[in-house]
Structures are given as structure tokens and as C-alpha cells.
Amino acid sequence: MxxxxxxxxxxxxxxxxxxxxxxxxxxxxxxxxxxxxxxxxxxxxxxxxxxxxxxxxxxxxxxxxxxxxxxxxxxxxxxxxxxxxxxxxxxxxxxxxxxxxxxxxxxxxxxNNIPNILIEDSEKKYKNELRKKLEKIRYFLDEQDWSNYFFNLQKLMHEYLITFLNWKKDSFNYESYNKIITKKLIDKNFTEKEIIEYLKFIQKVNLYRNALSKVKPGKESNKKIYEEWNNFSSSSKERFCWKIYFELLNFIKLTKLN
Known part of the structure; x- marks a missing residue:
């Protein structure tokens, strides 16, 4: 930990x-x-x-x-x-x-390095390639480079979703994205509550990535998120981003993709 x-x-x-x-x-x-x-x-x-x-x-x-x-x-x-x-x-x-x-x-x-505050497994169990990608995400989080943080978070999330869904380059089906994910999670014996949580997590990452990209947000929903984000304090932004980061780790862990 x-x-x-x-x-x-x-x-x-x-x-x-x-x-x-x-x-x-x-x-x-x-x-x-x-x-x-x-x-x-x-x-x-x-x-x-x-x-x-x-x-x-x-x-x-x-x-x-x-x-x-x-x-x-x-x-x-x-x-x-x-x-x-x-x-x-x-x-x-x-x-x-x-x-x-x-x-x-x-x-x-x-x-202040007071020992034994936390007792749990860390990311050491992850494959080296995944650890490097997570380290990159944390770097942008520590630097508070939010656009690059969400870009890399979304990129990694999509990589694992494609692996999870066993999609090939010529078989992407974004039109029925949520239905396909839901069916796969049901097949993997996820609970209804877990399925709702992961669909919300996926949507949240996509929305914030689109709203906070370096390109000026175009859609009305993106503008709203962009404005809400700018009203957050620095500490609120950081806590929010750590929470999403942990949700990604949890998704990877529970889908056994690491």
C-alpha cells in the first residue's frame, strides 16, 4: 500500500x-x-x-x-x-x-514516514507495462496537468475495456457500447450495483476527458462540466482525480485484467 x-x-x-x-x-x-x-x-x-x-x-x-x-x-x-x-x-x-x-x-x-499506517498490497503485483502507464498518469496528477491526466486515464481505460470485451480493430461497435459492456459484466457475474458503478465510472472518465481536453469544449454537456471543474478548489480537483484513479485500479482488479 x-x-x-x-x-x-x-x-x-x-x-x-x-x-x-x-x-x-x-x-x-x-x-x-x-x-x-x-x-x-x-x-x-x-x-x-x-x-x-x-x-x-x-x-x-x-x-x-x-x-x-x-x-x-x-x-x-x-x-x-x-x-x-x-x-x-x-x-x-x-x-x-x-x-x-x-x-x-x-x-x-x-x-512524515510514520510506519505501518497502511497495510495492504500495492501496485507491485501489476505487470511492469501497467505500472509504467499508471506512473505516467500519477505524474500528470502530481503536476496537476489535468488535460493530460484525463487523456492518459481515458486511454488506459479504453485499452482495458477493449481487452475485456475482446474487441478486434475491425469489430468496434460504439453504438451499442453500454449494452455490450453490461452483458459482459453480467456474464462475469458482476452484481447489478457493480455494473451501475462501472458504467458511471466509464461515463465520468469520458465526459471529463472531453470537457477538459486542450481543445475548447463544444457540446453543451462538456461546457457545463468545464465550468463546474473551474469552480472546484485545487484540493477538490486533486481528491476527485485520485478517486477516479482508484476506480480505474478497482476496475482492472475486479475484471482480472492485470
Whole structure:
């Protein structure tokens, strides 16, 4: 695991927290994200300013102090116990505030080389050719060269889609693109939820690539995305791009194309 994957675990962890008193959708991967965040707090408790987490969780008549929240996080044996202890008294969460503070705190700790924050496989398992392409994408992300970032991301995504669909140069069928992808994902026993997520991911990459290319966006939908993008802060752009990057990794991993 490297720092670039930290963002995905932070995102998963935030989604596991109470929201309008509903139970989260928990799977093994998200449980793993809970333990990764919990362990990072355990190992670096003295470096974290607890008051930064004040008032993120709240009920109708009360708010949870950051110090108490961290005590609950550190002492819970798993995500189920943690979620119950938070939800019973503080069923509401401010996810945007929480994710912002977690990213600031945990990226700072990671950059200072505090060991064992993350425990998971890295990209070392990927083929060398794929690692080089991912490294190229990350270079443009680090440089905040968004046009080249989306260009290379889309290019790699299409390479893996063509492999996944077993398309040949003379058999492209873009007119029924979504139908073909959906059928292939069904054949591979993907769930309905996973299929929807990947179709959204593919569409998102294509839309942003078209809107942010160096050529002035022509279509009305591209113009809208272009304007929305320009209204994002630099940190929001970076978080958004890391999230899409992780979605590509997940697609490659789950379709077993690496």
C-alpha cells in the first residue's frame, strides 16, 4: 500500500459513518478501511489534535467532542460496534468536514514516514507495462496537468475495456457500447450495483476527458462540466482525480485484467 491509496480508504471510512441514522453498506474491503484508519490513529494518537474533530457528529440536542470520538474509534473492536456506539447518540455526520480533516491529518502523518499506517498490497503485483502507464498518469496528477491526466486515464481505460470485451480493430461497435459492456459484466457475474458503478465510472472518465481536453469544449454537456471543474478548489480537483484513479485500479482488479 502506498499513500496514493490512502485516499480510497479515507473515502470508504467516511461513508461508513452515520448519515441520517441509516446503516452503512459494509463489505470486507470497507471493514479493512476501518481497521487501517483505526490503526493509524492508534499509532499516532499523540500527533493528532482532537479538537479538530469536534462537532462532526451530532444529535438533535448534542454534539460529540473530538476527544470522545477518538476514544470510541480506538476502543471499538470492529466497524459494527463503532457504528452502533456513534449512531445511538449521534446519528448525524458532517462527511465533508470529516474527510477534509482526515486527509489533512493522515497525509501529513504519512509524508512524515510514520510506519505501518497502511497495510495492504500495492501496485507491485501489476505487470511492469501497467505500472509504467499508471506512473505516467500519477505524474500528470502530481503536476496537476489535468488535460493530460484525463487523456492518459481515458486511454488506459479504453485499452482495458477493449481487452475485456475482446474487441478486434475491425469489430468496434460504439453504438451499442453500454449494452455490450453490461452483458459482459453480467456474464462475469458482476452484481447489478457493480455494473451501475462501472458504467458511471466509464461515463465520468469520458465526459471529463472531453470537457477538459486542450481543445475548447463544444457540446453543451462538456461546457457545463468545464465550468463546474473551474469552480472546484485545487484540493477538490486533486481528491476527485485520485478517486477516479482508484476506480480505474478497482476496475482492472475486479475484471482480472492485470
Amino acid at each position: 502506498n499513500k496514493r491509496e490512502l485516499g480510497l480508504h479515507i473515502d470508504n471510512f467516511v461513508k461508513l459513518n452515520p448519515k441520517q441514522n441509516t446503516r452503512p453498506n459494509i463489505n470486507k474491503y470497507k471493514q479493512n478501511s476501518f481497521f487501517i484508519i483505526q490503526n493509524s490513529f492508534k499509532e499516532n494518537k499523540k500527533n493528532i489534535i482532537t479538537s479538530n474533530y469536534d462537532d462532526i457528529f451530532y444529535g438533535k440536542n448534542s454534539k460529540l467532542l473530538g476527544k470522545k470520538w477518538i476514544e470510541i474509534l480506538l476502543s471499538s473492536k470492529d466497524i459494527f460496534e463503532y457504528h452502533k456506539r456513534i449512531r445511538d447518540d449521534f446519528p448525524y455526520c458532517k462527511p465533508r468536514k470529516l474527510i477534509k480533516i482526515l486527509i489533512n491529518d493522515l497525509f501529513y502523518l504519512y509524508k
